[in-house]
Amino acid sequence: MSQDNGLLVDVRGVDKVFKRGAEKIHVLGGLDLEIPEGEFLALMGPSGSGKSTLLNLIGGLDKPTQGEVHVAGKRIDKLSDRKLASWRARHVGLVFQFYNLLPVLSAARNVELPLLLTRLNSKQRKQQVDTAMTIVGLSHRMKHYPRTLSGGEQQRVGIARAIVTDPTLLLCDEPTGDLDRKAGDEVLELLQTLNESQGKTIVMVTHDPHAAARASRTLYLDKGQLGEEPIE
Amino acid sequence: MINWLTQIVSVTKFSLQSLPERKGAALSAIFGIAGVVAVLVGVLSIAQGIRLMVQNSGEPENAIVLRSGSDSEMMSGFSGQQAEIVSEAPGIARWEQGAMASPELFVIINLPKRSTGTDANVPLRGVSLAAFEVRSNLEITQGRMFQWGLAELVVGAGASREFTGLELGSSIEVGGEQWPVVGIFEAGGGIAEGEIWADAAVVQPAYRRGNSYQSVYTKLTSTDAYSEFKDALTTDPRLNVKVAQATEFYSEQSTLLRSIIIGLGSIIAGLMGLGAIFGALNTMYTAVSARTREIATLRALGFKSGPVVISVLFESLLLALVGGLIGGGLAYVAFDGFRAATINFQSFSQIAFAFDVNATLLKNGILYAALIGLVGGLFPALRAARMPVAAALREG
Numbered sequence: 001m002s003q004d005n006g007l008l009v010d011v012r013g014v015d016k017v018f019k020r021g022a023e024k025i026h027v028l029g030g031l032d033l034e035i036p037e038g039e040f041l042a043l044m045g046p047s048g049s050g051k052s053t054l055l056n057l058i059g060g061l062d063k064p065t066q067g068e069v070h071v072a073g074k075r076i077d078k079l080s081d082r083k084l085a086s087w088r089a090r091h092v093g094l095v096f097q098f099y100n101l102l103p104v105l106s107a108a109r110n111v112e113l114p115l116l117l118t119r120l121n122s123k124q125r126k127q128q129v130d131t132a133m134t135i136v137g138l139s140h141r142m143k144h145y146p147r148t149l150s151g152g153e154q155q156r157v158g159i160a161r162a163i164v165t166d167p168t169l170l171l172c173d174e175p176t177g178d179l180d181r182k183a184g185d186e187v188l189e190l191l192q193t194l195n196e197s198q199g200k201t202i203v204m205v206t207h208d209p210h211a212a213a214r215a216s217r218t219l220y221l222d223k224g225q226l227g228e229e230p231i232e
Numbered sequence: 233m234i235n236w237l238t239q240i241v242s243v244t245k246f247s248l249q250s251l252p253e254r255k256g257a258a259l260s261a262i263f264g265i266a267g268v269v270a271v272l273v274g275v276l277s278i279a280q281g282i283r284l285m286v287q288n289s290g291e292p293e294n295a296i297v298l299r300s301g302s303d304s305e306m307m308s309g310f311s312g313q314q315a316e317i318v319s320e321a322p323g324i325a326r327w328e329q330g331a332m333a334s335p336e337l338f339v340i341i342n343l344p345k346r347s348t349g350t351d352a353n354v355p356l357r358g359v360s361l362a363a364f365e366v367r368s369n370l371e372i373t374q375g376r377m378f379q380w381g382l383a384e385l386v387v388g389a390g391a392s393r394e395f396t397g398l399e400l401g402s403s404i405e406v407g408g409e410q411w412p413v414v415g416i417f418e419a420g421g422g423i424a425e426g427e428i429w430a431d432a433a434v435v436q437p438a439y440r441r442g443n444s445y446q447s448v449y450t451k452l453t454s455t456d457a458y459s460e461f462k463d464a465l466t467t468d469p470r471l472n473v474k475v476a477q478a479t480e481f482y483s484e485q486s487t488l489l490r491s492i493i494i495g496l497g498s499i500i501a502g503l504m505g506l507g508a509i510f511g512a513l514n515t516m517y518t519a520v521s522a523r524t525r526e527i528a529t530l531r532a533l534g535f536k537s538g539p540v541v542i543s544v545l546f547e548s549l550l551l552a553l554v555g556g557l558i559g560g561g562l563a564y565v566a567f568d569g570f571r572a573a574t575i576n577f578q579s580f581s582q583i584a585f586a587f588d589v590n591a592t593l594l595k596n597g598i599l600y601a602a603l604i605g606l607v608g609g610l611f612p613a614l615r616a617a618r619m620p621v622a623a624a625l626r627e628g
């Protein structure tokens with residue numbers, strides 16, 4: 001899947017400008033980022049610095065104003081919205097701060113969602129769901145609805161949904177931001193395991209240095225640029 | 233493509249499953265649309281009822297003779313001698329008593345309506361012997377026939393229902409005297425059921441009409457005899473008359489009324505429909521915005537926007553159809569067979585009829601509901617589809 005240079009993600013000279021009415025907000029300016037396959041990268045930075053924006057560009061949820069985004073050897077910033085949707089379904093697993101589970105569906109049905117976009121039949125889908133729920137340690141919670149689960153459990157369902165299609169890349173936007181320390185640690189433990197034993201490439205946005213410590217590398221975003229050191 | 237279908241089915245299922253959480257808005261849309269459809273079907277059933285009544289009024293082999301230039305019996309008039317000449321025209325069927333031709337008088341009397349107590353015009357028809365041969369579907373159902381030469385009345389079932397003083401055994405004032413009601417008749421729901429009948433020879437002096445009439449009702453030997461009959465009368469130098477086939481005559485008599493009802497009905501239903509579209513629009517905008525994060529999440533996972541559009545439209549359509557069925561059902565229960573009387577602007581008198589809710593009306597009402605649902609769902613659906621995924625995820 002990776003390019004010859006071993007890079008899974010290659011972001012080159014990216015600008016991102018939002019328009020809010022007449023006002024232009026320059027969020028990212030000339031940003032470069034290279035992520036080798038198998039890395040667990042933590043993105044830190046002040047609130048509003050553009051961490052989610054960068055994650056969205058890598059995940060094909062948004063497009064840069066300027067520059068190129070390559071993932072697994074494919075340039076994605078020029079794809080149509082339709083093509084991007086299919087591309088996301090195949091390559092990206094998303095984990096959200098507030099889990100974003102569908103309240104009307106059971107845990108297992110939530111996890112099954114991305115599989116509805118594949119050609120798998122229901123038996124194959126059930127098997128994949130079982131595997132993913134077992135990996136996150138929730139095989140006993142299959143039939144539970146999100147509102148009957150704790151925050152930590154809901155986030156683990158979210159992670160199961162993100163990995164159920166075995167995506168190329170796992171993108172997590174403040175996955176522990178809404179959890180207490182203990183539940184947060186369990187989630188981080190899980191991500192670390194996925195990275196180490198399954199070789200999943202993970203990009204995780206976080207505010208929490210304790211969480212970032214679990215990653216194999218941490219980058220800091222400020223004033224539209226990435227750096228190796230935290231900015232005071 | 234199979235994939236696309238799965239997406240549509242599952243996205244639609246999720247949206248319908250979350251419907252209970254949006255009960256209030258959904259119910260108000262349903263009942264808004266039900267109200268519109270009930271009114272639409274109700275109003276159109278009036279026009280349909282009148283049409284049906286008119287259809288039952290005229291027999292095809294009957295012809296009506298009026299003075300030329302008159303649009304209705306009210307305006308018409310000719311002498312007894314001319315009526316005699318008409319009765320001798322070729323093509324008229326015969327019975328034991330001669331030609332099946334009934335010279336008739338048509339006057340208007342005022343009676344209080346049962347429903348409101350206010351006075352309205354009721355036609356009083358003075359008929360000749362052949363009248364009951366010409367209208368073969370006329371039948372005395374209560375009491376008896378009036379006696380020829382006496383000041384007695386028989387009353388159509390519709391008129392008897394609508395007006396005070398027309399029940400069997402009571403009497404009303406005609407030309408300064410009390411005339412008793414001795415019988416009630418039915419005429420297959422036709423226009424005659426809204427009239428009062430008496431002997432023309434007794435009505436003439438009561439209204440100081442001398443020996444004059446306003447129309448001649450005839451039964452022809454067959455429908456083929458019509459043109460011969462018509463030509464004979466219109467070319468006769470002693471006469472100045474026009475001839476119409478009964479079916480044509482009645483349907484012309486009610487065209488204005490029906491157009492007014494259909495016109496008014498369409499305007500009311502149109503305005504209410506517009507209101508209901510905004511209701512549906514509001515409901516679906518609320519639904520879409522309540523589900524912003526959910527829809528954004530699905531699209532982030534890779535679901536396409538087409539299925540999202542279709543699911544919103546489907547939900548809107550479904551709510552509208554439920555509303556349409558409820559409204560159509562209400563209209564059917566409330567209006568079908570409901571009896572009423574209204575003024576006929578062409579004769580300025582009351583006609584009695586029954587609302588008629590039929591399958592076509594119900595189908596049209598439900599189609600109208602579907603249209604409201606689709607239009608009301610379209611813009612919210614497009615909004616849901618056009619929301620940029622990243623921005624929509626931030627909103628949640």
Ligand SMILES: Nc1ncnc2c1ncn2[C@@H]1O[C@H](COP(=O)(O)OP(=O)(O)O)[C@@H](O)[C@H]1O
Nearest residue numbers: 018020027046047048049050051052053054623
């Ligand atoms: N869709 C958008 N429209 C307008 N402004 C946006 C949009 N997305 C993000 N922004 C702005 O871009 C900046 C960076 O946002 P974000 O990437 O969410 O920051 P972070 O995740 O680091 O807190 C903020 O000022 C935010 O208001």
Ligand SMILES: [Mg+2]
Nearest residue numbers: 051052053173
């Ligand atoms: Mg953020």
